[in-house]
Amino acid sequence: NAGVTQTPKFQVLKTGQSMTLQCAQDMNHEYMSWYRQDPGMGLRLIHYSVGAGITDQGEVPNGYNVSRSTTEDFPLRLLSAAPSQTSVYFCASNPKYMGTDTQYFGPGTRLTVL
Amino acid sequence: AQSVAQPEDQVNVAEGNPLTVKCTYSVSGNPYLFWYVQYPNRGLQFLLKYITGDNLVKGSYGFEAEFNKSQTSFHLKKPSALVSDSALYFCAVREYGGSQGNLIFGKGTKLSVKP
Numbered sequence: 001n002a003g004v005t006q007t008p009k010f011q012v013l014k015t016g017q018s019m020t021l022q023c024a025q026d027m028n029h030e031y032m033s034w035y036r037q038d039p040g041m042g043l044r045l046i047h048y049s050v051g052a053g054i055t056d057q058g059e060v061p062n063g064y065n066v067s068r069s070t071t072e073d074f075p076l077r078l079l080s081a082a083p084s085q086t087s088v089y090f091c092a093s094n095p096k097y098m099g100t101d102t103q104y105f106g107p108g109t110r111l112t113v114l
Numbered sequence: 115a116q117s118v119a120q121p122e123d124q125v126n127v128a129e130g131n132p133l134t135v136k137c138t139y140s141v142s143g144n145p146y147l148f149w150y151v152q153y154p155n156r157g158l159q160f161l162l163k164y165i166t167g168d169n170l171v172k173g174s175y176g177f178e179a180e181f182n183k184s185q186t187s188f189h190l191k192k193p194s195a196l197v198s199d200s201a202l203y204f205c206a207v208r209e210y211g212g213s214q215g216n217l218i219f220g221k222g223t224k225l226s227v228k229p
Contacts, residue, residue: 004157031215033216035219040123040221041221042204042219042220042221042222043158043204043219045216048216050215058216090157090158092158096215100146100163100165102148102160102163103148103160103206103217104160105150105157105158105159106157107156107157108156108157
């Protein structure tokens, strides 16, 4: 198993540009989520999905869109990038939404918005 | 609402000494508690979790954590620190049986182990 994979590893955008951060998992997990990590802020939940076709907002959803057309993939779209979205983005998955399951993380995407 | 607090931004320990990284939590019901470690420029790696049963949980790399319900704490410990333990540590909580299945993370504690 590759686990949770993310692409790209690094990205530099100009203000106003759009892009999609890719996330995929090969563990047949129901639950997937996106976090952003900022210094001194820990991990903050952006969006999450409890299964294909179902998504919901987390703590900091503004400026981001998600969709979940398959169990494996959960892309995160930045519609119009802003410098405030400079961060490290992590995708994660676990078998089910609730319960005792461990959450597995991807390696992260480091995004800089100029 | 669920929350997690890691009161120390940084913990400094000499190699070979015991280490403790503190975590307190707040949930309305019973908690599921987790510790993750993040090495520089890497994703988060699972260390250990408390679900139920024995209050002392053993995990990867010689780490353990003690669940204390009365103090709502879940401190991470290791008897003898290694320089290679230097990393960022995150505590997280999920409420048992609650409507929210998302993990709530603390802000992280940077552990620095000096030779």
